[in-house]
Amino acid sequence: MTTASMPVEAESYNFAYLDEQTKRMLRRAILKALAVPGYQVPFASREMPMPYGWGTGGVQVSAACLVPEDRLKVIDQGADDTTNAVSIRKFFQRTAGVAVTEATTEASLIQTRHRIPETPLTEDQILVYQVPIPEPLRFLEPRETETRRMHALEEYGLMHVKLYEDIARHGEITNSYAWPVMAHDRYVMTPSPIPKFDNPKLSDSPAVQLFGAGREARIHALPPYTKVVSLDFEDHPFVASKADHECEICGSRESYLDEVITDDQGGRMFVCSDTDFCGSRSAALETERS
Amino acid sequence: MNAPVLPAPVTPSLAGGFAHPAHDAARAFRAAMQALARPGRIQQITGAMPPAPLSVAAGTLALVLMDQTTPVWLAPSHDSAALRAWLTFHTAAPFTTAEAAHFVIGSWEALTPVSRFATGTPDYPDRAATLIVEMPTLAASGTRLTGPGIQDSARLSLPENAAFQANHALYPLGFDTFLTAGDQIAGLPRSTRLEDI
Numbered sequence: 326m327t328t329a330s331m332p333v334e335a336e337s338y339n340f341a342y343l344d345e346q347t348k349r350m351l352r353r354a355i356l357k358a359l360a361v362p363g364y365q366v367p368f369a370s371r372e373m374p375m376p377y378g379w380g381t382g383g384v385q386v387s388a389a390c391l392v393p394e395d396r397l398k399v400i401d402q403g404a405d406d407t408t409n410a411v412s413i414r415k416f417f418q419r420t421a422g423v424a425v426t427e428a429t430t431e432a433s434l435i436q437t438r439h440r441i442p443e444t445p446l447t448e449d450q451i452l453v454y455q456v457p458i459p460e461p462l463r464f465l466e467p468r469e470t471e472t473r474r475m476h477a478l479e480e481y482g483l484m485h486v487k488l489y490e491d492i493a494r495h496g497e498i499t500n501s502y503a504w505p506v507m508a509h510d511r512y513v514m515t516p517s518p519i520p521k522f523d524n525p526k527l528s529d530s531p532a533v534q535l536f537g538a539g540r541e542a543r544i545h546a547l548p549p550y551t552k553v554v555s556l557d558f559e560d561h562p563f564v565a566s567k568a569d570h571e572c573e574i575c576g577s578r579e580s581y582l583d584e585v586i587t588d589d590q591g592g593r594m595f596v597c598s599d600t601d602f603c604g605s606r607s608a609a610l611e612t613e614r615s
Numbered sequence: 616m617n618a619p620v621l622p623a624p625v626t627p628s629l630a631g632g633f634a635h636p637a638h639d640a641a642r643a644f645r646a647a648m649q650a651l652a653r654p655g656r657i658q659q660i661t662g663a664m665p666p667a668p669l670s671v672a673a674g675t676l677a678l679v680l681m682d683q684t685t686p687v688w689l690a691p692s693h694d695s696a697a698l699r700a701w702l703t704f705h706t707a708a709p710f711t712t713a714e715a716a717h718f719v720i721g722s723w724e725a726l727t728p729v730s731r732f733a734t735g736t737p738d739y740p741d742r743a744a745t746l747i748v749e750m751p752t753l754a755a756s757g758t759r760l761t762g763p764g765i766q767d768s769a770r771l772s773l774p775e776n777a778a779f780q781a782n783h784a785l786y787p788l789g790f791d792t793f794l795t796a797g798d799q800i801a802g803l804p805r806s807t808r809l810e811d812i
Binding site: 339340341345346348349350352353354355356357358359360361362364366367389390391392393473474477478509511512531533547548549550551552 | 636637638640641642644645647648649651652653679680681682684685737738739740741743745762763764765766786787791804805806
C-alpha cells in the first residue's frame with residue numbers, strides 16, 4: 326500500500342474522515358468552547374479508528390478544523406517521529422490529503438500530545454491538544470454532577486486544599502505536569518498533561534488553542550490572547566521548572582529536556598523534547614561552524 | 616431501461632448550496648471560528664447562495680452549523696417562505712420560537728428584544744443561543760472591545776451597545792453573536808467587554 330504518501334485524499338472517505346453531520350456537531354461545540362474559555366463543552370464523541378488514549382479527541386477536533394490548504398504537524402511529547410505522531414499524520418494525509426511538515430514555523434495546524442512547541446506560535450496557527458482527563462477536579466471529586474456544580478458556582482476550594490496539602494506534606498506543590506490553571510479569571514481548567522514548564526505559553530498566545538478529550542467527550546478552548554494563570558499561593562508561587570542541564574545535542578539551556586537512559590550502567594543524557602527545535606538549532610550551529 | 620435523462624428541475628430552494636460540501640464547509644468554518652475567536656476581526660465567508668434577504672455570509676454560516684438537531688427562529692425581517700424552504704432543504708433544521716431556538720437569524724431591529732434568547736444554564740453555559748445578526752455593513756470602527764481573543768483592544772460597528780453589555784454581564788452565561796453583511800462576518804462572543812466611545 327502506498328496510500329499513506331498519496332498527495333490527494335483517499336476517495337473512499339469524506340474529507341478528513343468524519344461525516345459532515347459529525348463535523349457540524351463538533352464545530353458547534355468548538356465555537357461554544359471559544360465563547361467560554363476553559364469551560365468543558367460536552368460533545369457526541371465518535372469511535373475513531375484508533376484506541377482511546379491515542380488522541381481520539383484531538384483527532385476529532387483537528388478533523389473539524391482542517392481545510393485542504395492546511396499544513397499539518399503532529400507531535401507526541403515534542404517529537405514528530407514517534408508512533409502516535411506518525412500514525413495521526415498519516416491518517417490525515419490519507420483522509421484529508423493535507424500537506425504535512427515537521428517544522429513548527431511551517432505548520433498551520435499543530436496537533437499535540439503533552440507539549441507546546443518551543444518555537445513561539447503565530448496568529449496563523451491553531452494548536453490542538455489531545456486530552457486524557459479534561460476535568461481538573463476529577464481526581465478530587467469523582468462525581469460529574471458535583472464537579473459540574475463546582476464549576477457553575479466557581480467553587481474551587483477543593484483544588485486549593487489539594488495544592489495546600491501538597492505543600493503541607495512535601496513542602497511544595499508536587500504537580501510536574503497538568504498543573505491546573507485559571508482561564509479568563511473564571512474556570513479552572515487542565516492544560517492537559519503538558520509539563521508545567523509549558524504553562525506560561527498558554528497565556529496570551531497569538532494562536533487559537535483547542536483541547537479535545539475523546540473518551541470523556543469534552544472540548545475546551547482558549548481564544549488567542551486569553552489570560553491564563555497557573556494556580557499557586559503568594560508564598561509558594563508557580564515556577565516553570567525544567568531539568569537543570571543543557572541539551573547534549575544542540576546545547577540549548579532554554580528548552581524542555583527529556584532524560585534518556587543510555588545503558589544499564591546508570592548512563593543518561595538530557596536532550597530537547599522538541600525534536601524540531603533541537604534539529605533546527607543543531608543545523609544552524611552546524612552552518613555557523615562550517 | 617434506457618430512460619431519457621431529464622435535466623433536474625432547479626427550483627430556488629434546491630439551488631445555492633455548497634458546490635463541494637466538505638471543502639466549502641471546512642473553509643467557511645475556519646472563517647467563522649477565527650471571527651469568533653478574534654472579536655472585531657472581520658473575515659470573509661462564502662460558499663452558499665441563499666435567497667434574499669439572507670446574506671451570503673449568513674447563509675454560508677447556516678449551512679456550516681445548522682442541522683436537524685438545531686432549532687432555528689427567523690425574525691420577522693427574514694421569515695419568508697423562500698428562505699424557510701431553502702433552509703429546510705439544505706439543513707433540515709426545524710423552526711421554533713425565539714425562546715427555544717439554538718440559532719436565530721434577523722436584522723437587529725427584528726431580533727430585539729434580545730434578552731428573550733437562551734443564555735444557557737449555570738451547569739451548561741454552552742446551551743445558549745447563537746445570534747446571526749444581518750447588518751447593512753461591517754466596519755472595524757465604533758465600539759471599543761476588550762477581552763479574550765483581543766490583544767489590546769479592537770473596534771467593531773455594532774447596532775447598539777447596551778444589549779451586548781447586558782449580555783456580557785451574565786458571563787459565563789449569555790448568547791454569542793455573529794454579525795454578517797454581504798460575504799463578511801464578525802464575531803462577538805459573550806466574553807467580550809464593550810466600552811462606549
